Every structure is written in structure tokens, then in C-alpha cells.
Amino acid sequence: MAKYRSSVIHEIPVHAADDETATADEASDIADRSIGSIIGEARNLDASQIERILAYQREHGLRFGEAAVVLGYATHDDVMFALSRQFHYPYAPLERRNACPELVTLNKPFSAQAEAFRALRSQLMVRLYTEPERREALAVVSPQSGDGRSYFAANLAVALAQLGGRTLLVDADLRRPRQHEVFGLQARSGLSGILAGRAESNVIQQVPGIASLFVLPVGAVPPNPVELVERPAFGLLTRELLTKFDHVVVDTPAAASGSDFAVIAARCGASLLVARRHQSRLGDLREVSDTLTQGAARTVGVVVNEF
Incomplete structure (x- = not known):
């Protein structure tokens, strides 16, 4: 033995x-990123779409995620996933859940x-x-x-x-x-x-x-x-x-x-x-x-x- x-x-x-x-440095980078950056990357939003969301956000006093959902550029699930990334809380993206x-x-x-x-x-x-x-x-x-x-x-x-x-x-x-x-x-x-x-x-x-x-x-x-x-x-x-x-x-x-x-x-x-x-x-x-x-x-x- x-x-x-x-x-x-x-x-x-x-x-x-x-x-x-992710390494510790990468995790820190995620925490420092804005919700808009994470959602934009996840949904492949271009600069013009981001600007429309920001304009709607300023006009109606909403958070970026809320404005993106109202305009149809993101879903509630996208917002929760972005928040989970910021707070280092494991949360499966939609495409992995069926597996x-x-x-x-x-x-x-x-x-x-x-x-x-x-x-x-x-x-x-x-x-x-x-x-x-x-x-x-x-x-x-x-x-x-x-x-x-x-x-x-x-x-x-x-x-x-x-x-x-x-x-x-x-x-x-x-x-x-x-x-x-x-x-x-x-x-x-x-x-x-x-x-x-x-x-x-x-x-x-x-x-x-x-x-x-x-x-x-x-x-x-x-x-x-x-x-x-x-x-x-x-x-x-x-x-x-x-x-x-x-x-x-x-x-x-x-x-x-x-x-x-x-x-x-x-x-x-x-x-x-x-x-x-x-x-x-x-x-x-x-x-x-x-x-x-x-x-x-x-x-x-x-x-x-x-x-």
C-alpha cells in the first residue's frame, strides 16, 4: 500500500x-467592467445600439440593463447573467441550461x-x-x-x-x-x-x-x-x-x-x-x-x- x-x-x-x-486578475477585470460592457459583449451589440440604450437610459432615468430590456436589445436573463459576472456568482447562461x-x-x-x-x-x-x-x-x-x-x-x-x-x-x-x-x-x-x-x-x-x-x-x-x-x-x-x-x-x-x-x-x-x-x-x-x-x-x- x-x-x-x-x-x-x-x-x-x-x-x-x-x-x-478565469485567473484572479481576469476575475478582477470582470468585476470592474460595467453591466453595459458585459451585456454588449454577450449580445454582440454595436456602437449605435449601445448609444441608443444609453440615450434611453438618460432620458428615462433607468439602469442600463433595464433600458436594454425595454428596447429589446437584451432579456432579463441577460441582465442577471451580467450581474452574476460582476459579483462572481456562478450562473449558467441560457445556452448551457438544457445540457x-x-x-x-x-x-x-x-x-x-x-x-x-x-x-x-x-x-x-x-x-x-x-x-x-x-x-x-x-x-x-x-x-x-x-x-x-x-x-x-x-x-x-x-x-x-x-x-x-x-x-x-x-x-x-x-x-x-x-x-x-x-x-x-x-x-x-x-x-x-x-x-x-x-x-x-x-x-x-x-x-x-x-x-x-x-x-x-x-x-x-x-x-x-x-x-x-x-x-x-x-x-x-x-x-x-x-x-x-x-x-x-x-x-x-x-x-x-x-x-x-x-x-x-x-x-x-x-x-x-x-x-x-x-x-x-x-x-x-x-x-x-x-x-x-x-x-x-x-x-x-x-x-x-x-x-
């Missing part, structure tokens, strides 16, 4: 997205669903990060497939990344992985290869449009998921990831699929139990909770998913 003890992450290349990857419809925190950051994730994020920040010296990953668990566990883990990761800290979402569902589909990422290599001891490239991928969010997909689906996560390599990897990222969220397989969810949660240190409204059974939830309690993971809360 010496090969895993010698800094696992240093051997795992991180793939940065080609677009939307990742489940990411409500990115596609619809002002919706009731996104607000629910932000409220939960606030609760987790209090419960998980009260002791700076205690570093834990958060395993998202649920009794059955279809409870919304992967949807929940993905949107929670986006919400954490919107705070600005480096956030990693690990897809540890080695049975039915979905995070590569949710984010529209490649899945040729990933966690299964690392745990099997293979050297693979572009394992950790940056999410386009969110400079602080990264995803470690499963890669090839293995025939021995429980054995892979039970190896010491998974615990060592988790501990090292916690030194590289501010937040680590881990998607797990359904509890009904096998015991791997409990092993993963124990390696993470903390777990969050997700139930499906009007579908999850109290007995199943109690059984999952008891299993987590018997292990090394502490349960930081239970969430009822109604969306």
Missing part, C-alpha cells in the same frame, strides 16, 4: 475546463429550489465547520434509488462552490454513477481506476462555468464496488482530498443496493440522510440511520426531498 501513502492526489491530474476558467437541467442552483439560482439549497448550506456550514481542526467529507446517503440523492449532492456542491471555496464532488456510486451525466462530463476515467491502482489522466474535472467546482466521476463501473471502497486506498484518498479542497461532497449508492454506502460514509466522517417525500418509509430511514450510527460517521441531519 506504499503507492497510495505517497500523496495520492499529486498523481491525479486535474482537468480544467477550456472555457470560463444540465437538474442543476437548479446553477440554472435557476433565484428559484425556491435554489433557495432551499442555500438554506441547507447555511445549516451545514454551522454543523460541519465549527471545529476548523476537524476536517470531514460529507457523504450524501438515502435508502432507495430514486430518492434524489445524486440530484441533491450535485446541487449542494454547486451551492458550496458559489461561496467561492474550492469544492469537489466525488461520485462514489460505483454501481449506478450519474454525476458525469448531471454535469455533462467525460467518464472514461475516475474513482474506480484510482482505487484499482491504475494511472489515469484527467480524473478530476473542472465544471465549465464554475471555476471553484470540480467533479471526480466514477469512470469505468467495476464488478467489485464494495471491495474497492473497503480498501485502505479510499480512506487515504479522502483524507488527502480534504487537504486540497475546502468542501468535499460524496455521492453514494442507495442503501438498498449494498453495504458500500456505510463504508463510504465512515471514510468521509459525516453523512447527510436524504428521504423522498411521500415515498421513503420510516422503517427504511431508521435502518439506514442505525447503520450509520454503528459506523464511524456522524449524521449531521436528515433532509426531505420534495422536488
